[in-house]
Each structure stands twice: as structure tokens, then as C-alpha cells.
Amino acid sequence: MNIALWTAQGLLAFVYLIAGGLKVIRPREQLVATGRLDWMKDRSDAAVKAVGAVEILGALGVILPEATGIARILIPIAAVGLVIVQIGALRVHLSRNERQPLPVNVILLLLAAFVAIGRIVG
Numbered sequence: 001m002n003i004a005l006w007t008a009q010g011l012l013a014f015v016y017l018i019a020g021g022l023k024v025i026r027p028r029e030q031l032v033a034t035g036r037l038d039w040m041k042d043r044s045d046a047a048v049k050a051v052g053a054v055e056i057l058g059a060l061g062v063i064l065p066e067a068t069g070i071a072r073i074l075i076p077i078a079a080v081g082l083v084i085v086q087i088g089a090l091r092v093h094l095s096r097n098e099r100q101p102l103p104v105n106v107i108l109l110l111l112a113a114f115v116a117i118g119r120i121v122g
Contacts, residue, residue: 005118009062016059023052058082079116
């Protein structure tokens with residue numbers, strides 16, 4: 001079980017570090033120009049940067065406490081935070097009638113929920 005949790009945590013950290021990092025580092029207009037992030041057209045630069053920062057914090061929160069052995073209680077808290085991020089993402093995509101990103105959002109939500117529950121119970 002621990003291997004499965006570590007795998008899920010690693011995958012979540014990888015995905016959210018990249019996604020959050022891009023949102024924090026790149027200008028919103030450049031991200032919108034890719035054609036895959038149309039939801040950002042309706043959001044401010046600050047909102048996009050805030051989402052990116054939350055994603056980075058969640059990524060660090062699911063890895064660093066276990067890797068360092070310090071404050072392991074933060075792992076399920078960070079994982080719940082990532083569940084909330086995905087609920088928000090699902091809401092935004094559904095309201096914009098964007099169906100393509102939904103499977104990835106659901107998979108990330110389930111992975112984060114698995115980590116949250118697994119680290120609370122285990």
C-alpha cells in the first residue's frame with residue numbers, strides 16, 4: 001500500500017509542479033495562446049497565478065513531509081487541498097462546456113483522494 005501511495009504522491013507532485021509552475025512563471029496571455037487553456041481568458045492574471053501557487057504548494061505538501069519525516073499530517077491536508085482544486089477545475093470546465101479536460105481532472109481528483117485517505121488511515 002505504501003508503494004501505491006508513494007506512486008500517487010509522486011505523480012501528483014509531478015503534474016502539479018509543472019502545471020502550477022507554468023501558471024506562475026508564464027504570462028496568462030501566453031498560456032491562453034496555446035489554445036488549451038481557454039478558461040484563463042475569463043480570469044485575471046492574479047487569479048491564474050494564485051491557482052498556480054496553490055498547485056505548487058499542494059505538490060510540495062504531498063511529497064516533502066513524507067520525504068523529510070517532518071509534519072506528516074500535512075500530506076492528507078495537502079491532498080484534500082488538491083481535491084478541492086480539482087473540484088474547482090471540474091466546475092469551471094463544466095460551466096464552460098469543456099469536456100476534453102474532464103477525464104484528467106477526475107483522475108487527479110481520485111489520486112488526491114486516494115492519498116488523503118491512505119495517509120489518514122495508514
